[in-house]
Amino acid sequence: MGTVRQSKPTSNVIQFRQLRSRPQRPRKGPRIIAAILLGTLLGAAAWYGAPDWTQIGEIALLPASPNEPSGQVSRTFTICGTGRHTNCVIDGDTFRLNGTKIRISDIDTPEIHPSRCAREEQLGQAAKQRLLGLLNAGPFELRAPGQDRDRYGRDLREAFRNGASLGDQLIREGLARRWDGHRRSWCE
DSSP states (O other): OOOOOOOOTTTTOOOOOOOOOOOOOOOHHHHHHHHHHHHHHHHHHHHHHHHOOTGGGTTSSSSSSTOOOOOOOOOOOEEEEESSSSEEEEETTEEETTTTEEEETTTOOOOHHHHHHHHHHHHHHHHHHHHHHHHTTTTTEEOSSSBBBBBSSSSEEEETTTTHHHHHHHHHTSOOEEOOSSOOOOOO
């Protein structure tokens, strides 16, 4: 049998030295991410859904009887969409005032979210624009009917300017009908 030769160590061998271990510090990354997310969520909630606290006292207490005046409300309204939803029109019979969703209780207007036909969509958009114009036309008052809220959590109110119902105005213009407690089709 042959003899085994011992080879010399080659020069490409790397020697490692042992590093001293440091005590582990608690990770800050998850805490920072959680703080950023929480701040973003709170900021978004304040921007999109919080009432305008400088004006909240003017409608905080609405009367329980339609015969009691509630005081004049005057704001500049926009169409609800992206951005703050403080004072804006949602559709032909629903709007936000100081962040509170209010449904005009004595009328029914065509649906736009979603509409059931092209005619309903067209009338619904026209009713929404007309309500925007009526609300921006000057001070108006809100009166609470017998029921304070609907099943969707909206405040039920009737809107008046100089004693005339804004809902009646929409009815006269063919953009609404008297609310009888039941939805009916606008597609006929």
